[in-house]
Amino acid sequence: GFSVNAALGGADEVCTVDVSSKFNEWTARNFTLNGLDPQDSKRYEFWAQDCSLFLKGAVKRKRQWDLIVCDPPSFGRSKEGVF
DSSP: OHHHHHHHTTOSOEEEEESOHHHHHHHHHHHHHTTOOTTOTTTEEEEESOHHHHHHHHHHTTOOOSOOOOOOOSSOEETTEEO
C-alpha cells in the first residue's frame, strides 16, 4: 500500500523492499491495477531481500532517499528464520 500510494502521490522514485518475492509480485500487480507501470525501472524498484541487508548495500552504494517508510510485519518467515 505504501509503495502504490507514494507512486500515485507523485514520488519521483519508489523502491520497494520485502523479504518475500511473492509480496513484491502482489505490489507490482497493484501498481498495474492503479494505472502505474511496474516495469518502469527508472521510477520503480522491487527488491526481494531482508531490509537490513538491503540498507547495508545501499550505504555502500551511497544511495539516498528523501523518505523511508519501515513497516515491519508482526510475523514473518525467511531463509534466516522466523521473526
